[in-house]
Amino acid sequence: MRIARFSLDGNVAFGVVEGEDSQPDSLLIDIIRGIPFAAFERSGTKVPLSKVRLLPPVLPSKVVAIGRNYADHAAELGNEVPDVPFAFFKPSTSVIGPGDRIIHPTFSADVQHEAELAVVIGRLCHQVPRERAHEVILGYTCANDLTARDTQRAEKQWARAKGFDGSCPLGPWVETGLSVEQAGDLAVTCTVNGELRQAGRTSQMVNGILDLIVNVTEAMTLLPGDVILTGTPAGVGPLRAGDEVAVSIEGIGTLTNKVITRD
Structure with missing residues (x-):
């Protein structure tokens, strides 16, 4: 559904x-x-x-994103794969929906796309055991973890680089009909102006969906509508004003947004 x-x-x-x-x-x-x-x-x-x-299919109180969860993406940026999931936050104000404009932030000259599978939480949960983690999932949607790469490198902390307004497009809807096993092996692609930039599969994730839910809920309570971003495959790259970026995930749909400059 x-x-x-x-x-x-x-x-x-x-x-x-x-x-x-x-x-x-x-x-x-x-x-x-x-x-x-x-x-x-x-x-x-x-x-x-x-x-x-x-509109954005949900309005999360928080987006918990997982960094470096694909070994090839970590390698392309010269990073090691962390021993445990590497989490950071994107604020609710970063969320926009399908067709919404991405406003290129004025403080960055290198905003990059990151196509990701997003897990949408369906119920309040905390300290979820792995064998029950599937019970807290409402479904899945497409996400674009936009990143001001130059700011990320310069500031070390990722709050501005990952959390600027409009940096978390979600959509086009939540697919509830996928099992965890199915969601764990889906094609993930990103195109910019029709040119293929990223192509991977969720089976390449270092930490799988259930393990991420366990890890995140060990530390914090998730609310209905909260979102976990599961990481991005290799191929991330820059976006410029006028670009149309599309994230497609097999069995879910396509999330398309256009980049503009601030008036």
Whole structure:
């Protein structure tokens, strides 16, 4: 099931996306009664996807991102793979949705794309044992962990480099129909203006989805709608104003955003 969050005539709602991706003009949203983090019903009121504005599929209280979780990406930046998951935060203000503009920050000359699988948490959880970690997952979506690489190198701390406004595009929806095993072996790609930049598989992750949930919840409580970013494969590179960047994940969808400069 694909659950989208959208705006229509000034109203915000959740809905289930129906139809085949091969026929995008036929995609519909069946508006739901309730929220996806609890029992809900389909209303039967269906709207063409083309008539709504897709929003970030969730509004996380926090985004917990995992760095250097693909060995080839760590190597391309001259870093070692850490012995344990290497986590950092992206604030809620970094989150934007599909089709939203990425405003290139004025303090950086080298903003780079990082295509990632995002795990969306479905319930409040803390100190989750590995054998139950799958129970706290609502589903999965696409993410772009935008990084001001020059700022990251210069400042050591990653707060500004990873947390600037708009640095965490998410979408286009949450796919709830994938098992952890399926999500653990999906193709992840990134294109810029149609040119392939990144191509990897989630099976290349050093630390898998369940292990990341265990590691993160050992330290903090996750709330419904919180997101864990699972790392990026090799091939990261710069984005310039005017570029269109698209993150695609097999079985989920494609997240597309355009880069602009601040007015």
